[in-house]
Amino acid sequence: MRGIEGRTALVFGGKSGIGAAVVNLFETSGIRVCTADMFSAGELPLGETDSRIACDVTDADAVRSVVERAIEQLGHIDILVNNAGTGTPACDLIAVTYEEWRRVFDVNLDGTLHAIQAVLPHMLERRFGRIINTASQLAHRPAPRQAAYCASKAALVAFSASLAQEVASNGITVNCVCPGPTDTQMWHASDPAWKEWKVAQLPIGRIGTVEEIASAYLYLASDEAAFMVGQSLSPNGGDVMW
Known part of the structure; x- marks a missing residue:
């Protein structure tokens, strides 16, 4: 990929699953x-130089502190990946509490807002940036009994497309990755009957690997994707087709 070697990235939600695969692929591709x-x-080892930083993305002040520390460590931030996410167990909407609903939006949507608002002035000053938000194929093909998660991810797609129009002329691209069912902890914690139903819908007949999903992030972070603005890149095994 062109324009990858030597770039820097801040990845929220990079501890496990898709996020960890993105971190690994970025690092092996020459991104700090x-x-x-x-x-x-x-x-977390003792000291302030470790590249792992504890953060709850629902805390705007904590997110700003992470961004400041990342800039100190990396010198600047070229790429922002917003991958922190949560959901609720599959259930009828009537059984979802307001606290559960609010938590999904606090993490999936507000957490992304906090990170972007903290990083964007830095990117605007440098007139360069790659912002990649993790949505879901459920934003484009909502599933039953997942109302909070589907709504939050659909809102994230619209949010990303709106922001993309604001900042594209400043050398900053904003795009989403919309993974289909993927071999992650969140997937394995889902209701078995719901998982069986979902896999049966996939033309490819299986769930994806985190490595297959991570490659979409590397592409969007590269110069190869400089003309991708406000898009939803959808590695989903054919669950959603355009």
């Missing part, structure tokens, strides 16, 4: 990465 997630104290 800071990773922010809900790391426990035991997962």
Whole structure:
């Protein structure tokens, strides 16, 4: 990929699953990465130079502190990946509490807002940036019994497309990756009957690997994707086709 070697990235939600695969692929491709997630104290070595930073994305002040620390460590931030996400167990909407609903939006949408608002002035000053938000194929093909998650991811797609129009002329691209069912902890924690139903819909007949999804992020971070503005890149095994 052109324009990858030597770039820098801040990845929120990079501890496990798709985020961890993105961090690994970025690093092996020559990108220097800071990773922010809900790391426990035991997962973080002593000192301020480690590239792993504990952060709850629902806390705007904490997110700003992470961005400041990442800029100190990396010198600047070329690429921002917003991958922190959560959902609810598959259930009828009537059973979803407001607290559960609010938590999904606090993480999936507000957490992304906090990160972008903290990083964007830096990118605007440099007139360059790649912002990549993790949505879901469920934003384009909502599934039953997943109302909060589907709504939050659909809102994220619209949010990204709106922002993309604001900042494209400043050398900053904003795009989404919309993964289909993927071999992650969140997938394995889902209701078995729901998972069986979902896989049966996939033309490819299987769920994706985190490595297959991570390649979409590397593409959007590269100069190869300089003309991708406000798009939803959808590695989903054929669950959603355009």
